[in-house]
Amino acid sequence: MPSSYYFCLTLAIQALLIAGCGDSGPDLGPTGTLRGTVMFESTPVTEGSVHLSHLQEGHGGVAQIDGSGAYAIDSYRGLPVGTYQVTVIPPMVEVDAGPNSPKSESPKDMKNIPQKYRDPSTSGLTVEITAGENTFEINMSGK
Numbered sequence: 487m488p489s490s491y492y493f494c495l496t497l498a499i500q501a502l503l504i505a506g507c508g509d510s511g512p513d514l515g516p517t518g519t520l521r522g523t524v525m526f527e528s529t530p531v532t533e534g535s536v537h538l539s540h541l542q543e544g545h546g547g548v549a550q551i552d553g554s555g556a557y558a559i560d561s562y563r564g565l566p567v568g569t570y571q572v573t574v575i576p577p578m579v580e581v582d583a584g585p586n587s588p589k590s591e592s593p594k595d596m597k598n599i600p601q602k603y604r605d606p607s608t609s610g611l612t613v614e615i616t617a618g619e620n621t622f623e624i625n626m627s628g629k
Contacts, residue, residue, distance in 0.1 A: 514545070516617035517564030523555040524574055524624045526598035530555025533577050534599055536624065538570040538613070539606055546570070565615045572611035574603045574624060600628055 520538070524531040536557045539546045545566050549557040551574075559565060576599050578591040593604070603609045603626050613622040 514563065514566040516567050518567060518615040518617050518620045519558070519560045519564055520547070520549070520613065520615060520620045520622055521556070521558040521560070522622040522624060524551050524557060524626070525555060526600075526626045527628060528625075529598065531574070531596075531598050531626075533594075534596065535575050535577070537573045537575055537606075538565065539573075540566065541569045541571060541612075543568065567615050567617055570613050570615060571606040571609065572613055572622070572624065573606050573609050574599050574611075574626065576604075597628075598626075600626060 524534070524536060531551055532553045532555060534551045536549045536551065536559075537546065538548075538559070543566065545568075547559040547565050547570075549559045551557050576594040576596040579594045580589050581592045582589055601608075603611065611624065613620070
């Protein structure tokens, strides 16, 4: 192979290595992690996700709910400290709209995640994230 091929290949590899060593984004200040469980009337919610949205900065996070009702946000950068609105969202399921329509997704019909908790303006759930480990237990009711 011509030496220009190896030269270009070497330059491409170096460019990738340099790009991978760059800044991982803006400094968000102190961060924390969050874990807890999601319950509906004392029974674990076993699917869906917990969504957090920072009230002032727009940062957020998402965690999947596991089969025991547990969730965790442990991203490598964590969550910047502050107050977050919390919502609980059912998993999405594929919906077949008919033979001539493309398939789409819609939230799964789950009585154990009331509509109120799916919207940040009505959930009434907030959590204060401090530096380090944080716990937030979500206890929903149908009332």
